[in-house]
Amino acid sequence: MQAFFDSEDGNPKIKINIRGDRRKKATTVTALLDTGHTGSLALPVLTLMDVGATLDGFGPLGLADGSQIYVYYFRIYVEVDGVEKQIQASMINDPEIREAIAGLELLGDHVALIDFKNKRISLMEEERLRKITEEKEENNE
Amino acid sequence: MTSHKLPDINALSKIAEDIYNNIPNNVKEENNGNIIAIELDSKEYFFGAGKDEAVQKAKSKYADKLVFIRRVGNVEKIQQLYKKNLKYPTRNPIAYAGLL
Numbered sequence: 410m411q412a413f414f415d416s417e418d419g420n421p422k423i424k425i426n427i428r429g430d431r432r433k434k435a436t437t438v439t440a441l442l443d444t445g446h447t448g449s450l451a452l453p454v455l456t457l458m459d460v461g462a463t464l465d466g467f468g469p470l471g472l473a474d475g476s477q478i479y480v481y482y483f484r485i486y487v488e489v490d491g492v493e494k495q496i497q498a499s500m501i502n503d504p505e506i507r508e509a510i511a512g513l514e515l516l517g518d519h520v521a522l523i524d525f526k527n528k529r530i531s532l533m534e535e536e537r538l539r540k541i542t543e544e545k546e547e548n549n550e
Numbered sequence: 551m552t553s554h555k556l557p558d559i560n561a562l563s564k565i566a567e568d569i570y571n572n573i574p575n576n577v578k579e580e581n582n583g584n585i586i587a588i589e590l591d592s593k594e595y596f597f598g599a600g601k602d603e604a605v606q607k608a609k610s611k612y613a614d615k616l617v618f619i620r621r622v623g624n625v626e627k628i629q630q631l632y633k634k635n636l637k638y639p640t641r642n643p644i645a646y647a648g649l650l
Contacts, residue, residue, distance in 0.1 A: 467557075
């Protein structure tokens with residue numbers, strides 16, 4: 410999982426490998442890193458069709474403006490730090506939207522360090538960050 | 551996806567919300583903040599700490615059925631609790647700067 414600032418629009422993004430369970434085909438998607446999105450991953454309908462995702466369910470989703478909509482959830486597999494895990498990705502209903510959105514649930518085990526000034530992002534597991542920070546603090550003492 | 555025609559989400563959601571509203575309050579209180587996955591035909595429900603856990607439990611019994619997925623309880627209250635209990639991995643956030 411690679412995190413970066415997109416030079417074209419200036420937004421923080423991550424690259425994730427995903428696949429469906431109906432096809433072997435895996436693909437890499439670039440997703441907008443949205444800290445206001447409490448779900449795991451929202452994918453455009455064309456991406457879901459392309460990877461062969463299975464429709465598992467549906468449910469309510471709160472939007473940033475306070476409104477609520479119902480969305481479909483598809484079963485997909487994502488690779489996070491070399492480990493593949495199954496998640497429920499919501500479908501982005503608008504066919505005009507081609508960009509995926511990564512939310513807090515997908516990165517729940519990670520800490521994001523965002524350097525807006527120098528346009529750099531680092532994502533790492535909390536445990537790894539804790540170890541590095543403790544080592545740094547010990548070296549400074 | 552085997553078909554391009556998706557089920558009517560608004561009609562299904564109304565049925566699903568009715569089933570959810572009829573679940574006893576004590577069951578909801580015990581699982582406040584968790585995710586519930588409801589299989590609509592049987593009205594059987596499954597809980598999990600996250601969406602994926604709840605759905606996997608439901609799918610292990612109802613592999614080919616659609617499930618309704620939502621968080622149990624008042625979402626705004628849950629978000630407030632989450633913010634209140636946020637924990638940071640170090641006492642010294644400035645130490646992060648050197649990691650970038």
